[in-house]
Amino acid sequence: MRLILNVIWLIFGGLWLALGYLLAALICFILIITIPFGFASLRIALYALWPFGRTIVDKPGARPGALVGNIIWIIVAGVWLALGHLVSAVAMAVTIIGIPLALANLKLIPVSLMPLGKEIVPVDAARSTQVGVAL
Template identity: 50%
Template structure:
């Protein structure tokens, strides 16, 4: 991780990143308790780590990383994303959007607001995504 990414991630944690990562972990724990939700829990834990340290990483479709389709990038992934959206995605996206609006009020908060908006999109459809270094 570059020094700039490290500094941005430290500011990020102080400006709303921690509580949104906690929301992702809470969603993962609830999904894991249901046993049926284990695939969503795995994706949620992975994106919780990304939400805690978003600078220096990016989310891309998993088939771009592996070069082949899998369960999460096919029709079952679409079904999984629809189920995720109904039970958890909309409120995580709403949390990111509210935080983005609050941060966008200040000039310093605009880059962090933009990161929250990108995370809101991921919150709606997380299945089939991979977190990779931005290099």
């Protein structure tokens, strides 16, 4: 089922969203001081291409630099990328088949706003980590 959803996602919106993140990464790499944002944007672009079967988790440990970086990211690119996800989610939710795709768009909004200090992992790895913590 993940494969089918990922292919539908790629055709009906994932490619355009990933291109938006790639454009943000390119701009960040050109401006040299924002290279960490560029790497974060590349990670999200790969996630935006194939989101089903992967999830977002917080990286372990305190990261005060990530907080400052996320505030800058929200101002520079995060708001626009989040709006792109919101518009895409509304457009995809029009059909019944598009509802899971709309939910995936909504799942991408928090990481589009605050990408630093986050990690994208397979769903199975995230579940095994949560079970380990609960024990």
